[in-house]
Amino acid sequence: MQGDPVSKEETQRNNLQKQGLYSNTMILNSYLSSYEVATALENQSHKIRYSDSVENGSIIFSLSGVAFLLMDAKECFISAEEIFLAKIEKFINIHQKSFLVLSAALHGPEEWKLMFRIQQRFLGSNLRILPVHNTVNAINLMCTIAKTASKPYTDRICYRMITTEAYIIEQSPVWKTLQKLKLSSDPFNLN
Numbered sequence: 001m002q003g004d005p006v007s008k009e010e011t012q013r014n015n016l017q018k019q020g021l022y023s024n025t026m027i028l029n030s031y032l033s034s035y036e037v038a039t040a041l042e043n044q045s046h047k048i049r050y051s052d053s054v055e056n057g058s059i060i061f062s063l064s065g066v067a068f069l070l071m072d073a074k075e076c077f078i079s080a081e082e083i084f085l086a087k088i089e090k091f092i093n094i095h096q097k098s099f100l101v102l103s104a105a106l107h108g109p110e111e112w113k114l115m116f117r118i119q120q121r122f123l124g125s126n127l128r129i130l131p132v133h134n135t136v137n138a139i140n141l142m143c144t145i146a147k148t149a150s151k152p153y154t155d156r157i158c159y160r161m162i163t164t165e166a167y168i169i170e171q172s173p174v175w176k177t178l179q180k181l182k183l184s185s186d187p188f189n190l191n
Contacts, residue, residue: 025063026046066097068098069091069099085121088118104131
């Protein structure tokens with residue numbers, strides 16, 4: 001009895017994961033199919049699905065549930081503020097883990113004012129703003145965030161934190177001194 005045939009892409013992704021490299025299935029808005037970001041993601045062995053049902057400029061990492069909305073600062077300056085703010089609001093209402101990737105060759109005073117206005121408008125929401133300069137910068141940030149938010153990596157991070165905490169407690173000179181003094185955890189009991 002043979003198992004299911006494994007595609008070449010799946011085998012390549014499994015090999016990348018064994019090597020510690022990150023590979024994911026992503027949903028991109030069809031509008032992005034002709035952009036450099038889509039080509040660059042495909043070249044990194046990510047599986048790309050295109051959809052017209054997701055917001056223009058959005059990239060969703062399926063394993064981690066993280067969503068990114070790509071916007072160019074120049075386009076924000078050209079369009080009416082209500083239009084791009086409505087787009088951002090719709091995006092964050094749909095996606096729980098949402099990031100606005102704001103691209104500009106140089107983040108000068110105008111770009112920082114734009115980010116400040118967006119932050120003020122969405123203060124208290126689940127939106128995080130990532131200023132980026134180019135496609136490579138954007139992809140590296142998105143992949144790093146998606147990787148650290150995915151299940152196997154969050155489990156590994158939690159395990160490392162617990163192990164580190166236990167090590168610190170075991171090796172702490174303060175903890176050893178308290179044990180020597182045989183102080184209890186009850187602050188009112190000095191016996």
